[in-house]
Amino acid sequence: MESINRFWQYCTRYIDGFLLGAISLLMITGLIVLYSASGGNFSRVSSQFVNMLIAVFIMWSIANIPLQQLMRLALPLYFIGIILLIAVALFGEVQNGARRWLNIGITRIQPSELLKIAVPLMMAWYFEKTEIKLRLRDYAGGALILILPILLIARQPDLGTAILISASGFYVLYFAGLSWRVMGSLAVIAAAAIPLFWSLGMRDYQRKRVLTMLDPSQDALGAGYHIIQSNIAIGSGGITGKGWQNGTQSQLDFLPEQSTDFIFAVFSEEFGLIGNSLLLLLYLIIIGRCIYITANAPTQFTRLVAGSITLTFFTYVFVNMGMVSGILPVVGVPLPLISYGGTSLVTMLLGFGILMSIQTHPKLVKT
C-alpha cells in the first residue's frame, strides 16, 4: 500500500493537479459532445478516448523533462521542423488542393503541427541567449526565425496553421518586450497592407471565405452554408439548449464537420447559452492557471514559452468559437480538447506538459 502510494507520488511529481483537473473536465465534455455529434457512434468516442490517453501520456513525459533539457531541445526541433517543411514542399502529398502531408513510410505526418511547438521554443531560446538589452535588430532576428516556417506553411497552403504559428511567434516577441510603438506601427502597416495582401497574397477560395464571413447569405448554398447552418444551430439552442442528443441541426446532419471544427455548434445547440457560458468559464480557468504559471516562471526562456503557449491556446479557442459563431472567417482550427482528432490534441497537451514542467520543476535561482 505504501509502495503504491509512493509510486503514485513519484508519477504525479511533475503534474499540475489543478491544470490536469480542468483539462480532464474539458476532455470529458468533449467525449460527451462527440457521442452526440457522431450520432451515437461509440467507436468514434472510444477512438478519441485512446487519442486522449496517448496525449496525456505525452504530456506526462514532457512534464517530466527538466527545463534545461527542454531548452536544449529547441534548436534541433526547429531545424528538423524546417527540413521536414522543405521536404513537404518538394515531396509532399496533395490532398484537397493543399500539400500538407509527408509520407515517411510507416505513416503520414503533418510537419506544420510540430512547428506549433518548435517555433515558440526556438524564439524563446533565441531571446534567452540575448537576454539583456534588446535592440530592434534582436527583434528582427526573432522575426526571421518566425517568418521562414510561416512562408513555407502559407504556400502549402494552410492559412489556419500559418496564422496560429504567426500568433505564437508574435506572442514571444510581445512578451520579450517588443516596444508598444513598434507594435503600433506594425499594426498600422498591417492595416495598410490588407488591400495589397487581398489582391496579391490571397487565393480565390481564401478571399471567398472572408467575403462569406461578412455576408453568408451571398453564397447560401456554397461556402456560406456552413456559417448559416452553424448560426442556426447556435441561435436555435436558446438559453437552455435542446438537450443532449436532441439538437435537430446536428442530428439531422445540417451541420458540417460536426465532430471536428464545428463541434462547438453541436454543443451550443444542445446546451444553450448556459452551456456556452460554463464552457467559456472552464477555458478561462485553464487560461488563468496558465497565466499564473507563466507569471511564476523562473527564467526568460520559460516565461516566453509559457506566455506564448497560453496565448496560443486562447487563440485556438477564440478563433474556433469566433468562426463557428460567424464573427471570424472559416479557417480550419479545431476547438481545443473538444474537437475530434488526435494531432491537435497531442500538440495541445504537449504544450500543457511544458507548462507543467515549468511549474513543477525546482525553480532555478538566477546566479
Next chain:
Amino acid sequence: MNQVIELRNHLLELRHFHIRLAVAAIFVTLLFLVLFSRFFYLQVLRSDHFTTLAEANRITILPLVPNRGLIYDRHGEILAQNLTTYVLEIVPDKIRDLDLVIDELSKLIEITPVDRRRFEKLRKENTRFKNLPIRTHLSDVEVARFAANRYRFPGMEINARLLRHYPHAELVSHVIGYIGRISDKDLELLESNNALENYRGSSHIGRIGIEQSYEKELHGITGFEQVETDVAGRSVRTLSRILPIAGSDLILSLDLKLQQAAERAFGEYRGALIAMDPNTGEILAFVSKPGFDPNLFVDGIDHINWKLLNESIDKPLNNRALRGVYPPGSTYKPFMALAALELGKRSPDYAINDPGFFSLPGSKHRFRDWRAGGHGRVNLHKSLVVSCDTYYYMLANDLGINAIHNFMGQFGFGKKTEIDIPGEIVGLSPSPEWKMKRFKQNWFPGDTISIGIGQGYNLATPLQLTFATMILANNGHAFRPHFVRQIHDSKTGRLYENMIKQLYPLNLKNENLMRVRNALVDVTRPGGTAARAGANASYTFAGKTGTSQVINIKQGERYVASKINERHRDHAMFIAYAPAEAPKIVVTVLVENGGSGGSTAAPIARKVFDYYLLGQMPEPLQSDSVNNRRD
C-alpha cells in the same frame, strides 16, 4: 555592483513582463466577453428567428396528391382512367450534358425520337418541376436494367406514377379532352383563382373537354404531410398527415356503343354527329371526325406530332360538333315554318306557285330554287317535304329580318347552349344591328331572302342545330345540353344526379308544332327528300335534310358536284329524331363535302337510330383508318 545592476535590470524586466502578462489577461477577458455577447445575441436576442429557421430546415410539408376522378360512360364503360406505370424521370439541373447522357441511356432503354422531342418541349415549358419524364410505360425488364446501371446515371430515377390513360383514344377525344402538364401559364391562372395551394404537387391539369370543365370535381383535394427531413431531404419520420380526397368520378350520359355506331356509320367521311335525349338534354353521342389520340398529350406532345395534327388538312383537332360553324341550309326551314305559323304570317293551307325562283319587286336578281323550274303549288307541308326554297324566300321577305332574328333566338341560334364542355361557338343569327356593327352598312331587303333557307349570313354549329331540334322534338322545352349525368363524390360517397336543367320556357302552340312535325315525318317517306334513308324503317322517324354551300355559284350557273374540287363540295346535313311520335333520340349529322343531305347525311342518322332503337351495330370500316401518329 555589476551584479546589483543586473539584478535590478532583471527585476525591472520581470515587472515589465508582468505588466505585459496583465495586459494579455485583460485582452483575453475582453475577447471572451466579445464571444459571450455574440452568443447572447444569437441565443437570446435572435433565438426565435433561428428557431424558426431550424424548424424550417427540419420540417418539410409534402403535398399528397389526390387521385384524379375517373370518367365512365352511361353504362359504366371506362373512358378515362389512371394507370400505374413506371416512369423514368430526369432532373435536368443535375446533369451537365443532357444529350450525351440521354444517348448513353438509350443504349440501355429504348428512347424514341418522340420521347426526346417531348422531353425537350417539357423542359422549355416547365420551370417549376425539378424532374421531368423522359420515358413512360417502362417494362419490368427495362426497370431492372436501369436499376442495375443506376450508379451511372445520377440525376435520374424511376418512379411509379399514376398516368392518365384514355382507353378509347380517338373515339371520344373531342368529348373527354385530355389533361396536360401544368405550365407556367396555368400556374398564373391558378394563382389568380386562389387555387394554387390545392395544386401543390399536382403535375397535370385538364386541358380541354370534360377534363377541363370538370377540373374542380376531377382533381380532388390535396392532402399534406409534415415530415422531418435530414439534410439530404430524406424523410426521417412523419409528424402529421392530412389525407387527400380523391377527385369525384363522373358518369357521363354518353353511350360508348352508340358513339361507336355513329363513328362507323360515318365511314370515311369527315364531319360531326350529335345524338341527344330530347327529354333531358343528355348527350348520347358526340362525334367529330377525324378525332385524335388524347394520350399523346398527357405527358406533353412533341412538336412533330403536334405539327401533324395541327396542320393536317383534315383538322383532327377541330371539334366540329362544338366549334364548327356552317350555314344551316334547309335544316333551318322547320323553324322558319314554325315562325310563320306562330307569328300568323302563313296559314297551313296557304299555297304559293313556285316558278323556280324568287325576285324582289323591281329587282332582276333571281333567288333560285334548288330545283330548276320549281315545285309547282306548294303549301307549308309540301314546302318541308320537298324542301322548297321559293316558299321560304317569300316567307322570309314577309316576316322581315327582325321577326326572324327574334324568333330564332328562342331556338338557340346565335346563342350559347351552355353545354358543359368549354369552347362552344355561338354561330351567327344575323340582324340589322349586327350588320351595322360588323360592316357599317344598312340591312338591305335582299339580305333577308337567303336567310329564309338558312344561307346568307346564317351560321350555326351542329350543337346549336341539335339544341333547336330537341325543342322541336320535345314540344318546346329548352333543356341544357350536358354530358355529365352523375357525379360520384368520393368525399361524401354521395351520388349527385339530376343534372337536367330547363333554360327558359317557350310558349309554342301544340297544333303548330304538330303541323311541322308531321311534315318532317313525311320527309323520310316516299316523296320526301330523305325517302331513301327512311325506306323500310320499322319505326317512324322525322327529319329535315339540308345542304350547306361551301362556294357560291354564280348567277346563271349550275352546281355540278363532279366538276368541283372534293373539298369545295357542299356539306350534307340532316336533323332528325325518332320515334317520331314520342322521340327518344335527336340526331344532327353534318358531313363535310358530303353533297346532298338526303343521300349522305340522312343514311348515317338512320344507322344511328337503328342501333339505338333496334340494337343493330353497323359494320366497321375495312380500310385502315388514317394514322396521324408519327414516331
